[in-house]
Amino acid sequence: xxxxxxxxxxxxxxxxxxxxxxxxxxxxxxxxxxxxxxxxxxxxxxxxxxxxxxxxxxxxxxxxxxxxxxxxxxxxxxxxxxxxxxxxxxxxxxxxxxxxxxxxxxxxxxxxxxxxxxxxxxxxxxxxxxxxxxxxxxxxxxxxxxxxxxxxxxxxxxxxxxxxxxxxxxxxxxxxxxxxxxxxxxxxxxxxxxxxxxxxxxxxxxxxxxxxxxxxxxxxxxxxxxxxxxxxxxxxxxxxxxxxxxxxx
Numbered sequence: 001x002x003x004x005x006x007x008x009x010x011x012x013x014x015x016x017x018x019x020x021x022x023x024x025x026x027x028x029x030x031x032x033x034x035x036x037x038x039x040x041x042x043x044x045x046x047x048x049x050x051x052x053x054x055x056x057x058x059x060x061x062x063x064x065x066x067x068x069x070x071x072x073x074x075x076x077x078x079x080x081x082x083x084x085x086x087x088x089x090x091x092x093x094x095x096x097x098x099x100x101x102x103x104x105x106x107x108x109x110x111x112x113x114x115x116x117x118x119x120x121x122x123x124x125x126x127x128x129x130x131x132x133x134x135x136x137x138x139x140x141x142x143x144x145x146x147x148x149x150x151x152x153x154x155x156x157x158x159x160x161x162x163x164x165x166x167x168x169x170x171x172x173x174x175x176x177x178x179x180x181x182x183x184x185x186x187x188x189x190x191x192x193x194x195x196x197x198x199x200x201x202x203x204x205x206x207x208x209x210x211x212x213x214x215x216x217x218x219x220x221x222x223x224x225x226x227x228x229x230x231x232x233x234x235x236x237x238x239x240x241x242x243x244x245x246x247x248x249x
Contacts, residue, residue: 005038006038006039006040006089006090006091007037007038007039007090007091007092008032008035008037008038008039008040008090008091008092008093008094008111009039009040009041009042009084009087009088009089009090009092009093009094009166010028010032010039010040010041010042010093010094010095010096010107011042011044011081011084011085011087011088011093011094011095011096012024012041012042012043012044012084012095012096012097012098013044013046013077013080013081013084013095013097013098014043014044014045014046014048014052014056014080014098015045015046015047015048015052015074015077015080015098016048016049016050016052017048017050017052017098017099017205018048018050018051018052018055019204019205020098020099020100020204020205021043021052021055021056021059021098022055023100023204024098024100024104025059027100027103027104027105028041028104029063031104031105031107031108032104032107034108035107035108035111039065039090040065040066040067040088040089040090041065041066041067042067042068042069042084042087042088043056043059043066043067043068043069043098044069044070044071044080044081044083044084044087045068045069045070045071046071046074046075046076046077046079046080047071047072047073047074047075053068053070056068067087069083069084069087071083076176076177077160077179078174078175078176078177078178078179079176081095081160081174081179081182082174085169085172088166088169090166091165091166092111092114092163092164092165092166093163093164093165093166093169094107094110094111094161094162094163094164095160095161095162095164096160096161097160097161099203099205100201100203100204100205101200101201101202101203102122102161102198102199102200102201103198103199103201105199106122106161106198106199107163109196109198110122110161110162110163110196110198111163113163113194113196114163114164114165116192117192117193117194118164118165118168118186118191118192118193119162119163119164119165119168119182119183119186119191119192119193119194120162120163120164120193120194120195120196121156121159121161121162121183121193121194121195121196122156122159122160122161122162122195122196122197122198123156123159123195123196123197123198124156124159124161124197124198124199124200125197125198125199125200126199126200156195157180157181157183157184158180159198160179161198162182162183164186168186168189168191171189172185172186172189175225181226183195184226184230185226188229188230
């Protein structure tokens with residue numbers, strides 16, 4: 001891609017998604033080309049044990065806009081998301097899953113909102129079409145617990161289909177499991193975050209990596225940390241700065 005300026009980076013964490021990657025590419029590429037801007041797709045292979053990395057390499061051979069960041073071992077979705085953020089070169093960044101449940105056709109709608117917002121988070125609708133009853137119930141309980149403990153109002157913190165202005169990601173520090181709390185962390189830094197409905201489709205291949213235990217109970221300690229961060233946030237207004245000079249003067 002040389003010195004070409006990239007307008008959009010799509011970050012896709014991947015863990016054992018070999019069957020999903022070819023149809024995802026078939027759907028995603030035309031949508032991005034239809035935007036009329038320069039883009040790149042960063043696949044972050046989170047230590048997959050199948051042929052995911054090999055498939056991504058083949059995509060790269062056909063299209064230089066494809067990039068592969070591969071972990072030595074499985075490190076989790078938050079780590080893969082963080083690595084994608086650090087690798088991103090676009091002024092806008094979209095994160096999405098590799099399991100085909102996110103619809104690439106929603107990307108233009110997400111990006112349009114970045115004219116007025118710093119981050120736009122997907123809120124999954126028609127979840128009955130894409131998930132089992134157990135997964136829907138566990139997700140609903142997890143969202144309510146997260147909002148109650150963290151004193152937030154995010155309706156679907158488990159949806160990682162999101163769009164960001166890249167500048168709001170530069171100072172973002174993530175810890176294991178914190179990909180769920182990115183909207184809250186950005187709000188803590190004063191960024192404008194909104195949610196908008198996105199499609200949610202049935203998983204065609206593979207299995208979900210999340211269940212009741214790691215949606216609700218395992219995340220409880222993370223919630224308490226976020227709650228503590230919000231309670232200790234520095235809040236002050238400067239009434240006067242007599243004789244102050246701009247940095248570098």
